[in-house]
Amino acid sequence: MLLQNSKNLDSKCVHAGIGEYQYGPVVPPIYQTSTFKFESAEHGAALFKGEEEGYIYSRMKNPTVEAMENAIADLENGYKALGCGSGMAAIHTVFTSLLNAGDHVVCSKAVYGPTATLLKTVIKKFNIETTFVHASDINEVNNAIKENTKIIYIETPGNPTLEITDIEDVAKLAHQNNAFMVVDNTFMSPALQRPLELGADVVVHSLTKFLNGHADVVAGVIVSKDKALYTTMRKTLNQIGGVIDPFNAFLVHRGIKTLSLRMEKHSKSAQKIAEFLENHPQVKWVRYPGLKSHPQYDTAQKQHHDAGGMISFELKGGLEAGRAVMNNVKFCQLAVSLGGVETLIQHPASMTHHSMGKEAREAAGITNGLVRLSVGIENVNDIIDDLNNALKIASELKSLEKSIA
Numbered sequence: 001m002l003l004q005n006s007k008n009l010d011s012k013c014v015h016a017g018i019g020e021y022q023y024g025p026v027v028p029p030i031y032q033t034s035t036f037k038f039e040s041a042e043h044g045a046a047l048f049k050g051e052e053e054g055y056i057y058s059r060m061k062n063p064t065v066e067a068m069e070n071a072i073a074d075l076e077n078g079y080k081a082l083g084c085g086s087g088m089a090a091i092h093t094v095f096t097s098l099l100n101a102g103d104h105v106v107c108s109k110a111v112y113g114p115t116a117t118l119l120k121t122v123i124k125k126f127n128i129e130t131t132f133v134h135a136s137d138i139n140e141v142n143n144a145i146k147e148n149t150k151i152i153y154i155e156t157p158g159n160p161t162l163e164i165t166d167i168e169d170v171a172k173l174a175h176q177n178n179a180f181m182v183v184d185n186t187f188m189s190p191a192l193q194r195p196l197e198l199g200a201d202v203v204v205h206s207l208t209k210f211l212n213g214h215a216d217v218v219a220g221v222i223v224s225k226d227k228a229l230y231t232t233m234r235k236t237l238n239q240i241g242g243v244i245d246p247f248n249a250f251l252v253h254r255g256i257k258t259l260s261l262r263m264e265k266h267s268k269s270a271q272k273i274a275e276f277l278e279n280h281p282q283v284k285w286v287r288y289p290g291l292k293s294h295p296q297y298d299t300a301q302k303q304h305h306d307a308g309g310m311i312s313f314e315l316k317g318g319l320e321a322g323r324a325v326m327n328n329v330k331f332c333q334l335a336v337s338l339g340g341v342e343t344l345i346q347h348p349a350s351m352t353h354h355s356m357g358k359e360a361r362e363a364a365g366i367t368n369g370l371v372r373l374s375v376g377i378e379n380v381n382d383i384i385d386d387l388n389n390a391l392k393i394a395s396e397l398k399s400l401e402k403s404i405a
């Protein structure tokens with residue numbers, strides 16, 4: 001138990017959330033059960049009344065899920081966490097917990113496609129309007145705030161443009177206006193960025209990505225800074241029912257043990273790849289928080305512990321050239337999602353951000369030629385060789401086109 005008190009993140013990743021269990025296992029058992037026996041009718045009644053601590057039913061609380069929740073709450077330096085069935089279930093639970101009909105939301109334009117769509121469709125049905133802003137510009141955020149603004153929702157770095165928002169500044173603004181600040185911390189993970197320490201009230205994650213890290217689980221989590229927010233959202237989650245199951249919680253908890261190691265490798269390789277791309281004659285621009293050319297490089301330096309594994313870039317040949325690269329990589333895999341051990345490449349405008357619509361994409365800076373890379377933990381030279389080769393094929397195709405024309 002002593003080790004759990006270590007403040008060092010790499011130690012925390014290994015030991016966080018692990019309690020004491022029957023027979024003394026080093027790893028929390030998978031309590032694959034929907035329900036728990038009461039010692040007596042009185043005991044059952046006391047549990048329901050909240051007079052005694054214990055387990056009742058796995059939608060409400062499960063020891064395997066709780067261990068994983070405690071690990072993430074510890075890593076984020078929050079009060080407690082709520083394990084959800086997906087990142088979207090977590091985001092939906094936050095909105096439905098904290099918003100009432102007639103409220104207003106300010107949301108960053110650079111945001112996961114389905115988050116924007118959720119606000120514009122499901123949440124809007126309940127008479128809740130959203131204003132989308134370039135959240136890297138504090139004045140734009142300030143100007144969007146209304147009397148009834150209840151949540152400022154930020155994803156930083158934003159998906160897929162990697163626009164960076166100053167969490168500390170926006171948190172101050174939110175609190176001056178009696179609003180909650182919610183941060184989607186999926187792209188960085190608590191190893192590289194801890195929004196609650198910078199003033200945010202709630203953090204959400206798609207656990208599907210870096211926290212689990214192995215592309216074999218869909219899950220999400222909400223971390224609250226205090227007991228009041230936690231209690232409100234726990235009640236809503238119990239009613240909505242979008243909870244994680246014990247086996248997926250076990251897998252995520254296992255993934256977290258290597259989080260610190262993985263984020264170090266993702267960041268180191270991504271830095272090299274971003275520099276390779278930035279120096280490549282066929283590349284128009286590269287966005288990576290570790291490059292000095294990033295428009296919010298100073299904010300990144302201030303609030304990140306490292307630059308992470310996500311890169312976006314555009315080729316001079318635009319969409320056609322980008323497609324040619326995606327169709328000719330052999331080592332990188334053409335698939336959506338991110339944050340796993342394997343390198344993935346995808347095209348946001350026609351894939352993850354297609355549902356947003358062209359106008360919203362353009363406003364968010366998601367050009368048709370933008371290609372997103374999630375850098376894995378393979379040998380970095382294999383990834384660079386693959387990209388180099390695909391870029392070469394793309395340029396040959398282009399010159400062939402020219403010679404035919």
Ligand SMILES: *Cc1c(COP(=O)(O)O)cnc(C)c1O
Pocket residue numbers: 086087088089112115155159184186187205206207208209218219220
């Ligand atoms: C994937 C993702 C989500 C949604 O998570 P799911 O687990 O797919 O529901 C939300 N935010 C970001 C930044 C993501 O990358």
